[in-house]
Amino acid sequence: MINSNEIFKKAVIEKYAIPQFNITNLEWIKYILEKCEELKSPVILGASEGAIKYMGGYNVVYSIVNAMIKDLNIRIPVVLHLDHGTSVDSCKKAIDAGFTSVMIDSSKNILEENIRITKEVVEYALKRNVSIEAEVGSIGGIEDNISANIRYADVNECIKFVEETGVTSLAPALGTVHGFYKGELNIDFERMKKIKESVKVPLVLHGGTGVNDYLIKESVNIGISKINIDTELKSAWNEAVRNFIGVNKTEYDPRKIISSGEEAIKNVIDKKINLFGSKNKA
Numbered sequence: 001m002i003n004s005n006e007i008f009k010k011a012v013i014e015k016y017a018i019p020q021f022n023i024t025n026l027e028w029i030k031y032i033l034e035k036c037e038e039l040k041s042p043v044i045l046g047a048s049e050g051a052i053k054y055m056g057g058y059n060v061v062y063s064i065v066n067a068m069i070k071d072l073n074i075r076i077p078v079v080l081h082l083d084h085g086t087s088v089d090s091c092k093k094a095i096d097a098g099f100t101s102v103m104i105d106s107s108k109n110i111l112e113e114n115i116r117i118t119k120e121v122v123e124y125a126l127k128r129n130v131s132i133e134a135e136v137g138s139i140g141g142i143e144d145n146i147s148a149n150i151r152y153a154d155v156n157e158c159i160k161f162v163e164e165t166g167v168t169s170l171a172p173a174l175g176t177v178h179g180f181y182k183g184e185l186n187i188d189f190e191r192m193k194k195i196k197e198s199v200k201v202p203l204v205l206h207g208g209t210g211v212n213d214y215l216i217k218e219s220v221n222i223g224i225s226k227i228n229i230d231t232e233l234k235s236a237w238n239e240a241v242r243n244f245i246g247v248n249k250t251e252y253d254p255r256k257i258i259s260s261g262e263e264a265i266k267n268v269i270d271k272k273i274n275l276f277g278s279k280n281k282a
């Protein structure tokens, strides 16, 4: 496993986006690694604090990913990334366990406080060769309406934030939200362009689920270097598994039930990698 800095360099120069697929369990990790290996795409495995807790802890997640890479003979670059770390402590735990990248999300705080907390993570991470992503503005959440919840990133705040913290990538709030869209999606491309021109670090787009392909392409053209996909994998899996159970009412083997969603997950991955342009970039 490597940090995200190396794969970002090539992505920025060649103008494609690295996919971050969020992991939920052992099967997710396996399907994502297999499909990305097949397509020769570098990949960032995103693990939220909730997913880490579900799987047993930071060390468990690191160990599964590390072992899977070995046993499946995965040769593409793989980054293990803490998604939306809510505290310095959480980021330190991930780093100590072997995660190669962390996101510290202190964006609910005012800028000065966001800078202070992020800096603390940066100092710890850089010494250990770990890349750091942070958020400016506020990307909406699953339970909220877009208009009620999003706070667009301010260009000057982004410049100040990157300079003062030393983060290695930035996720500015630009209009996308997490989960499914309930309201109208309004990505601020002008703001995206200005931020891209003003900061030197790679830009990340969260909330990629449900964003139209042409909007994703436009974002990649402007210079988004990483796009996060979580909900779309879960949703595709959910639909496939419900269909399978509906048809196979007597099936009780969890392996067959869980893996009935494998193809659906892999299809989403295939679609995203082709859209982001990261195929054959490993």
Ligand SMILES: [Zn+2]
Binding pocket: 084, 139, 178, 206, 207, 228
């Ligand atoms: Zn996010």
